[in-house]
Amino acid sequence: KQEVTQIPAALSVPEGENLVLNCSFTDSAIYNLQWFRQDPGKGLTSLLLIQSSQREQTSGRLNASLDKSSGRSTLYIAASQPGDSATYLCAVSGNTPLVFGKGTRLSVIA
């Protein structure tokens, strides 16, 4: 059974810092991996989708990498801003529906 773990559970950084969020999964037989953002009380916003054949995806200040063989992904956020404060969820898709990690709660302090 696929299990997704995210580290750290919470992170607080000053504005302007670069930061890395980590995600690991136990079953490397995946189709794709997605990173989502969730604001309090809101739904999910898809940030980046990496297909299993890809190594990384970039969107603006966000860069996500995927190492399928080791079961790891990282989300890199450059020059963090207070508006980046949210919970970031990693999820993997294989023969099962998306399996989510518990998320990393990010606070960027102005």
Next chain:
Amino acid sequence: GAVVSQHPSRVICKSGTSVKIECRSLDFQATTMFWYRQFPKKSLMLMATSNEGSKATYEQGVEKDKFLINHASLTLSTLTVTSAHPEDSSFYICSARRVLNQPQHFGDGTRLSIL
């Protein structure tokens, strides 16, 4: 881009009421739809998977008679919480997918509060 619309966004009702939540894929045909539940400060838990025209497959521990799922067309799935009680209060999110190896797209969620 793929858009999933979920309605209503918020429901407040009395204990014993049945509540229906709709999930629509607006610009694509979804062969599979998913229903998730999220408790405060927790991650999303899959409740059930439904394929168009078939009975839903429920995850272990989810009562199929309590949470009725219908996926009658390629663009619409409904979740009905029957005889809702305060413990059913939660955030429910639907998701839709075209085919197996394509990404899942999510609705904005429904916050259900049972008094």
